[in-house]
Structures are given as structure tokens and as C-alpha cells.
Amino acid sequence: MCGIAGLWGTNEEQTVRGMMETLRHRGPDACGVHLTEHGVLGHQRLSIMDPEGGDQPIYNECGDAAIVANGEIYNFPKLRRILKRRHDLSTGNDSESALHLYEDVAERAAEHLDGMFAFAITQGNSLYLARDPIGIKPLYYGRRGPDLLFGSELKALNGLAEDIREFPPGTWYHSRLGFKRFYEVPNHSPQELSAEKHGRRIRETLERAVIKRLMSDVPVGAFLSGGLDSSIIAALAKRHLSELHTFSVGVQGSRDLQAARLVAEHLGTIHHEHVFTERDVQESLPEIIYYLESYDQDLVRSAIPCYFTSRLAAQHVKVILTGEGADELFAGYTYYRGIKDPADLHRELRRSVCSLHNVNLQRVDRLTMAHSLEGRVPFLDTELIDVAQRVPPHFKMYRDEGGRLIEKWILRKACEDLLPSDIVWRDKEQFDEGSGTVDIVGAGFDHILASRETPEYLAKHTAAALRSPEECVYHKLLSDAYSGSQAVLGNVARWSFRDEPAT
Numbered sequence: 001m002c003g004i005a006g007l008w009g010t011n012e013e014q015t016v017r018g019m020m021e022t023l024r025h026r027g028p029d030a031c032g033v034h035l036t037e038h039g040v041l042g043h044q045r046l047s048i049m050d051p052e053g054g055d056q057p058i059y060n061e062c063g064d065a066a067i068v069a070n071g072e073i074y075n076f077p078k079l080r081r082i083l084k085r086r087h088d089l090s091t092g093n094d095s096e097s098a099l100h101l102y103e104d105v106a107e108r109a110a111e112h113l114d115g116m117f118a119f120a121i122t123q124g125n126s127l128y129l130a131r132d133p134i135g136i137k138p139l140y141y142g143r144r145g146p147d148l149l150f151g152s153e154l155k156a157l158n159g160l161a162e163d164i165r166e167f168p169p170g171t172w173y174h175s176r177l178g179f180k181r182f183y184e185v186p187n188h189s190p191q192e193l194s195a196e197k198h199g200r201r202i203r204e205t206l207e208r209a210v211i212k213r214l215m216s217d218v219p220v221g222a223f224l225s226g227g228l229d230s231s232i233i234a235a236l237a238k239r240h241l242s243e244l245h246t247f248s249v250g251v252q253g254s255r256d257l258q259a260a261r262l263v264a265e266h267l268g269t270i271h272h273e274h275v276f277t278e279r280d281v282q283e284s285l286p287e288i289i290y291y292l293e294s295y296d297q298d299l300v301r302s303a304i305p306c307y308f309t310s311r312l313a314a315q316h317v318k319v320i321l322t323g324e325g326a327d328e329l330f331a332g333y334t335y336y337r338g339i340k341d342p343a344d345l346h347r348e349l350r351r352s353v354c355s356l357h358n359v360n361l362q363r364v365d366r367l368t369m370a371h372s373l374e375g376r377v378p379f380l381d382t383e384l385i386d387v388a389q390r391v392p393p394h395f396k397m398y399r400d401e402g403g404r405l406i407e408k409w410i411l412r413k414a415c416e417d418l419l420p421s422d423i424v425w426r427d428k429e430q431f432d433e434g435s436g437t438v439d440i441v442g443a444g445f446d447h448i449l450a451s452r453e454t455p456e457y458l459a460k461h462t463a464a465a466l467r468s469p470e471e472c473v474y475h476k477l478l479s480d481a482y483s484g485s486q487a488v489l490g491n492v493a494r495w496s497f498r499d500e501p502a503t
Helices: 013-022 076-083 095-112 195-212 228-238 255-267 278-292 297-313 326-330 334-338 342-354 360-369 382-388 409-415 451-460 469-481
Strands: 002-008 030-035 039-045 065-073 115-123 126-131 140-144 147-151 162-166 171-174 178-181 220-223 245-250 270-275 319-321 374-376
Touching (some): 002 013, 002 065, 002 115, 039 115, 065 076, 065 095, 076 095, 095 115, 095 171, 195 409, 228 255, 228 319, 228 326, 245 255, 245 297, 278 360, 278 469, 297 360, 326 382, 326 409, 334 342, 360 374, 451 469
Parallel strands (some): 220 245, 319 374
Antiparallel strands (some): 002 147, 115 126, 126 171, 140 162, 171 178
16 A cells, blocks of 8 residues: 655656655655656555565566556466566566556556556556556546646645546556546346345355455454444454454444444454544544545544544554445445335445445545555455345345345345344444444534634535535635645535535
């Protein structure tokens, strides 16, 4: 996991080094620059694979091609066996496989990678950029006259480029060929198989996804809120690790802390927890929003416990498994209950998965990387997405014999042998709810934006469609952090407008 930055069209090394400095939190272990007459690539490294010999940029055998990359290539072991027949691999770093693939198949290289990634390759006078299928790893780009700038976070481009945009997921760019999409979230019709067959497919595919994500030369841990999704991931990981560290946070007496202790004891993990207070939130909020690069109320609320959990985990491991994606694949959110037509629910779940790249996945990436921690998301393995898209909606939002709707029913059934029954059938709570965050946010922010100032603030920022006094506070903090830059404010995604606008 790392941070990348670059400038194409001119070779201003100091510009890229300044961009790299804003990304140092993503990779404090090493840094490197590749300078050519056509442009500059920069890299901040968090050492995960081949910590001693895998610094970037990585070069091909004759030195005319170079790569800087962020992420993990999970099919690297298989690719390595194939590539070493034609190439001299100089490192044990998984990113090197993308470089040699580019030599072999040019712009189609991204299509052969299984993983989460954003990378840049230069060869001669050409530049190639690519981002993983779901957008787990971030990438942004913008123009400065004829020059192209790109970086892992918006803050790297802030003040340097115009018309800054998110690089689309599942897409590659070539300086001569432009942009091309290489992946779309499947739009399968549900298969009318038994619940047992669907459940078995889910379980087997998910376990393979977890095993892939244990690939690391440094310690791996797991977030553990005590909810269904993180508990399943921890349980599957523990089956393949002799030792697993798990991490949970919440306010004093929160339901997440209690449930996580139960799961950790059941699985036999090395468990760590942190209790945070209202004052902790108030003191950390400006930093949380700076790293998050968003003012969206839902996203900030869930970012708060994610920040504290990441900070705790970074004291013990460098890689963390998380449960993101399960709610979107298997109908975990409350609002899905209101979608009566199965076909509409099927479409909405696909839309939800397609939207993850700049909402929940942005939160996971930014808050883990704020603490130099790599987050991995097994539920968003492309094979599991394919399997989940074939499951009928009535197995996801299931109505039992008593008429009660049970969200993620098929996932619960597929994994019910792994966990205590109280955890498997625990009611869904979002991270900010179970941790107790929602009970303490929104209070004590008058020193940032007094409540009497809210109407005037709303009137001044109508284009932002702010939904509450609380969201006004988040908007102000983000504006202050980036001096009101539209580069950041203009890229804030709004996943849902379920709440009524503030009045």
C-alpha cells in the first residue's frame, strides 16, 4: 500500500516531490522518483511485499520502462511463474508483475490483474495509468495547461491542477489512446437455485477471497466490530492463521465492544479495543475530515470509529481485513427494506456496488492510510461479486415464516457454523450506530460553527445541498482544511439523500 504521484508533459521534479510530501502518510517507509524528459513519477512506500528489496520505482530489464503502484496484486504468485519464463524479475514485489505484463500485452495489462491497484507505467514517450475494477484504491487526475497531473489523493493535486476528477474504476488510460473501461460490475439475472447451493457458492468463494488477502510479508489483522460482516471475515481468516490480531472501538458500554469480545473469545484471537469519548471526537474531527476528503454526513460519522480503529490497529499490524461490501452485495442496509419489487432491489444492489468507490471505499482507504495501514476488502473480490449477483433478491432480504424481514439472510445461512448464534442473527447496525458514535456526534461543535450561524451558512452554500447543522460543521472543516478549494469540495460524493435537508 502506497501513495503515487506524477506529472506528464514536463519534468518538474520538485512539483512531484511536493505532491509526494502530502502523501507521506500513505507510505512512510521509503520514497522514490523516476525522472524522464517526458515526465516524473513519484512513490511513497508502505512496505508489505518484499520489504527489503521492493522499493519503487521498479524498472524492467533494460531500464526503459518503470512503474509506481499502490495496492496489491493477489494473483502475483501465478503471474510470477508465467512471467519469469520471459523476464528477469528483480524483486519479490507484486507490483513488478504489472510492469512486465505491460511489456507483454501493452494496455491490456490491467485486465489480467486480480487485486486492488492504482498504478502508472512509463515506457519511452508513453504513459499508462490503471485503476482496479471496483475502485478500492484511489486515483485522481487533472490538467495544468497541456500537462497531466495525477495522484492517490485529492490533496496531492490541490492548488496544482484544474478540472480535477476521480479516475474511473475498472479503467485504463494511455497517453496516445485515451481512456478505456475494462471492467463493469456484472448485471446477471438471478439464478433459481436452492438456498443451499447459493450458500455453498458464497461460502467457498468468500473463503478463497480471504485466503488471497492473507498474502503478506508483514503481520495481518482484522477489524472486528462484532457485526456479521467483520466477524465472518475474522472467522475465515483465523482458520488459516495460527495467530490473528483483532481490533474494536466504541464508546463506553457500546454494543460493538461487547459483541466483539464475544467473537474474539469464540475465535481465540488476540483482541485489542479502544474506548473513545465525545472529547476525543471533537479533538480528532478536523484531522479525520482532512484525511477523509469529504463532508458527507453519513461518511464522516462512519469515518470516526474507522479512524480510531485504524490508529489502534497500526500499533500492531500493517495489513487489516475489513467487512466492507457485504451490505451492498447482500442487502444489509435498512432502506433496502422499503424496496418491494425484487427486480428493483436487484438493480439497486448493483448500483450500490458500483457507487462504493467514492463513498465507503474512500472512507476505508483514507482512514487506514492516515495511519499507514493497508485495508483489504474480501467481500469485494470480483469472483464473489459475480456469485452474489446471481443470488435471487428474496434470499438476501428474506421474509421468514413469521413475516419478519431478515437482511443478508443468505450470507448468515452460509456462515452460521462459524460464529455464535447471537452474532449470526444480530440485527444490522451501521458502524457509527453500533460503536455509539451517533450518540455523541453533533454536540459541542459551537466553537466550529455556532448554531445561530447555521441558517446563514446554509444560504451561503446552497450548491452543497447540506442536510443538517451537523453536516454544515463538516463542510466548514473541509473548506478550512483546503482553503475552500473546489478541487476537493467538487469531488465529494453524496451516496444518499435519505435525510431531509436542514432547515
